[in-house]
Structures are given as structure tokens and as C-alpha cells.
Amino acid sequence: MNDTQLSKQPPYDVIISGAGPVGLFLAGELALAQCSVLILEKAADPHSPLKRVPFGIRGLSSPSIEALYRRGLLDQLELHKRMSNPHAQLKEQTPQSRPVGHFAGISLFNDKIDASQWKYRLPGSPPPTLMSEMQEVESILARRAASLGVVILRGLGVTSFQQAADGVTVEAGHQSFHGRWLVGCDGARSVVRKLGHFEFAGTEPEFTGYSTQVDLADPEKLQPGRTLTPKGMYLQSQPGYVLIQDFDGGAFHHADKPITREHVQEVLRRISNTDVTVTALHSATTWTDRARQATTYRDGRVLLAGDAAHIHSPLGGQGLNLGLGDAMNLGWKLAATIHGQAPQGLLDSYFTERHPLGAQVLDWSRAQVAIMHPAPAARALNAIFRDLVNTRDGATYFAGRIWGVHTHYDLGGDHPLVGYSVPDYALDNGVKVGACMRAGNGLLLDFEDDATLKALAAEYGLPYVTGKPADRLGVNAALVRPDGIIAWAADGVPDVSGLRAAADRWCMRR
Ligand SMILES: Cc1cc2nc3c(=O)[nH]c(=O)nc-3n(C[C@H](O)[C@H](O)[C@H](O)COP(=O)(O)OP(=O)(O)OC[C@H]3O[C@@H](n4cnc5c(N)ncnc54)[C@H](O)[C@@H]3O)c2cc1C
Secondary structure, three states, X not given: OOHHHHHOOOOEEEEEEOOOHHHHHHHHHHHHOOOOEEEEEOOOOOOOHHHOOOOOXXXXXXXXXXXXXXXXXXXXXXXXXXXXXXXXXXXOOEOOEOEEEEEOOEEEEHHHOOHHXXXXXXXXXXXXXXXXXXXXXXXXXXXHHHHOOOXXXXXOOEEEEEEEOOEXXXXXXXXXXXXXXXXEOOOOOOHHHHHOOOOEEEEOOOOEEEEEEEEEOOHHHOOOXXXXXXXXXXXXXXOOEEEEEEOOOOHHHHHOOOOOHHHHHHHHHHHHOOOOOEEEEEEEEEEXXXXXXXXXXXXXXXXXXXXXXXXXXXXXXXXXXXXXXXXHHHHHHHXXXXXXXXXXXXXXXXXXXXHHXXXXXXXXXXXXXXXXXXXXXHHHHHHHHHHHHOOHHHHHHHHHHHOOOOOEOOOOOOOOOOOEEOOOOEXXXXXXXXXXXXXXXXXXXXXXXXXXXXXXXXXXXXXXXXXXXXXXXXXXXXXXXOOOEEEEEEOOOOOHHHHHHHHHHOOOOO
């Protein structure tokens, strides 16, 4: 099919702007739910050195790992099996005392983290954190999307769109494409967000961050690992790969100037307070801690997800995870809307559930910047945080926040587990709950073989999963949404009318 034929296709259910990880994951979710999807991607080539280790390293956290696991994609992540620990400080460590993440550059050590405090995580669940790289994540998701029939056109950036009552016409590369819905997954500088006049509220940056690959004449002049200095921070993650934070108010990044060897040397010398010499600059990119969030994620038939909806500093590795969470939340809701099955308010719950989580991540990144600042008050606070992170409760709290193990939506309901991700129960018949959601479906979980619940599952066409877990975590039965979130749960005799109400509210009839 050539481009002209494609543009004359009947409308797609959804056009997605951007084949980054969020656009690709969302496309797969929509296609699993029988929607036709077109992705328009500006870059002609999906490969880039910036998407590969070390610059492309991305820490995945619990909600993303669970999402990949539930869709049968987790086993395809291979890189973490052979990647060296990017948090390693090049100092002596033991396997028991390994840095596994950081808050504001303060390392978290695995022997301090007490996972037994995370009350809804069962032993044997997928890991709460995993290292991957942009390229690996994108290729897995692109393969899945293509295998489900998603059309991906590369080298066609969205340049404008017009919204009408029944759809959206999108212009890209002098061609028009028609969709019933448009989702902007086109990253931090989203054209969809700008053309759609979405308000993007937030705070301006404190620093310019540099990721550089350099040759150094005298690398020994730099400290190993992450070093806070009176002027900022630098990190030599492996020889020749240097990350710098210059508290210049984001001035360099926003000037959009070329990054030269001389400039990198000047910044590195100033921040490290050494006379280190950069003999060659192989590649470099800059970023900031600008923190902004769209004040709505939907205008009519146009939606935003991922970096298009929220930006913040990459400290602590949250943006990709936040975006994948958006896609997991939005996919089934938009599909139900497209199929005419969604009850009032279902699609809008995408914003009410995801916006508060985005706001929390922005604040988390602002808090880190505040205590990484070179000012004396910030350094004093940094020392106090260092003490806290080094306690057992402190490390457990920070790891739990960074890895999203407590992610919760306020869905109302009486049971404490409502709104949380379903624990990965291993049942006595060999079934693992997380593996029962590959088709993008929700399910009814019943540990009591209750005939009424079984009949209700049949009536709704809902997959019914039964068996006995070793630990029920106070649950006899639970209704699980397609995104793995518990919508209703019972710890005694089930309230069937409450279950029906939840199943209708979350459009669980198939
Ligand atoms: C140095 C660094 C380290 C990071 N580390 C982590 C980490 O460890 N963990 C984590 O969770 N996050 C991390 N992040 C953040 C993470 O990379 C982003 O949040 C994530 O890539 C967002 O995905 P996305 O799909 O929303 O946007 P993007 O990855 O930016 O993808 C957007 C896509 O849209 C395309 N596009 C742009 N304009 C158009 C257009 N007009 N039309 C069509 N297509 C268009 C782009 O070419 C791109 O392919 C890090 C970021 C940086 C900079």
C-alpha cells in the first residue's frame, strides 16, 4: 500500500502522533481491543545512539513491569540480564549491599530495603525495578503493535489537525489522515499539545543537564560515581560517559546552541572544580528540570499521554513509567468509548486518575532538584536526607515511591485493596493471576468457588479465575479492570450488588 492509498483509507479509530514508547504501547492496547490504529512518527529512523546504553538506559518500575508482564511482554526484555549496574559507584560493593537507585543522587542500597513492608506485594511477583534501554522497549512494543495490525508510518510528522464532531483530520507530510480520535504521544515538545492549545502549567528549570560521551586526557581527575560539588553535580557512569548538572537556570538548553567540545570542557571544569581536559566530544544531549503538566488531558476527540502531557527532570527515572501508566489506563477506556460501550464518565476517568499521579511525580522531581542545589541550605537538607535514606524505613519508603509499588487510584469502595494493582496471586492450580490478562481483558477473581460469582462472570462474559492462593491478603473475591487495578473486592460474603455496580461502572461486560 502506498502513502496515497493509505491517506484514502476509511477513518482509523485512533491516530497516534509519535511512535515513542507511550504511543507504541497505547497502540498495542487499542489494537488488542479491536480498534484500528495509525501511528504517525516524525523520525524516519527509529534507531539512535541516544536510545542505546548508556544514554538510553531507562529504569522500569513496578507498574510498567506489571503492565509488560500482564501482556506477556516481560520475558522479551533481555538487556537487564547482561547490563552492568548503572547505579554502581565504581567503589567496592558486595551483592548484599548494592546501590539499586537514587534519590537526588543519594544511593539506595538493596540490603536496607525491607520489601515485607510493601503489604500488597506477594513473594514471587515480578521484580519492582528493572533496567532496560529506550531502543529495547521501543522495539518490543513496535513488534507487538505491528503484529496486532497497527499501521506505523515513519518520517511523517504531524503538522496540523482539525477537529470535527465525528472525528479529526490530521495533516502530516502534505497528506491528510482521518481518525475518530487523535492522541498526542509526541513527547515533551508535543505538536498536538501546542496546536490543541492545551494549557501546560508548571515551573521553570534550575539547571541544564548534559549527557556526554567524551575522551578525557586525564579521567583520574574526576571522582568515580555521582559527585555533588559546590557548583552542581557530575557523574562518570563508565569511562568516557559523563553526566553534568549545571545550575544555570536551564539557560544553555533553552538557547538551543550547538554543544561543542570547548563548551563541555568549560562546564565540566567549572562544575568539577578540576582542570580536566576533554580531547574529543563524540555525542552529547541536554535536558532540564522544567516541570510542566497539561491542565487537562482531553479536549473533545483529542487526548494527550506521556511526555506530551507532563515533563519533569529525568532524576530518579520516572517519565517513561508515568507515560506507560497513562497508556495502560487510557487504552481500554478509549476502546470502550469507540465501541459505544463506555458508561458516562469512563473516558474522563483517564484524567482524574492519571493527573494526580503526574502531579506527584513532578513534585518528586522538584524535591530532588531542591536538595541537589549548590546553595548551603540545600546542601544542609541533602545531608539530612542522606541520613534518612540510609535507615531501613527510609530506604524502604524511597524505593517504594521511586518504584511505584504503592500506586493507587481513589476509586472509592470499602475494601482497602480497591484502587491498587492486583497482587500476583499464585493459585494452587498453577495459575498466576498476572498471566490471565494477556488479551487486554479484566477478570473476576474468586478464591471461594462461589456459584453466584461464577454465574455473574458468565453473564458479563468476564474471564473467571478461581483457585486457592497461599496468601489472600484479606481478599475472597475481586474484580480486576483490564489495566490490572482492583475495582471491587470482598473479604467475606460478597456484596453482589456492589460487584454489579463496579462491573457496570468500569464497563466490564464483554
Ligand atoms: C537522560 C534521560 C534519562 C531518563 N531516564 C529515565 C528512566 O530511567 N526512567 C523513566 O521512566 N524515564 C526516564 N526518562 C524519561 C523518558 O525517556 C521519557 O519520559 C519517555 O521517553 C517518554 O516517552 P514518550 O513516548 O511520551 O515520548 P518520547 O520518547 O519523546 O517519544 C515521542 C515520539 O514522538 C515523535 N514525535 C515528535 N514530534 C512529532 C510529530 N510532530 N509528529 C509525529 N511524531 C512526533 C518523536 O520522534 C518520538 O519518537 C529519561 C529521560 C532522559 C532525557
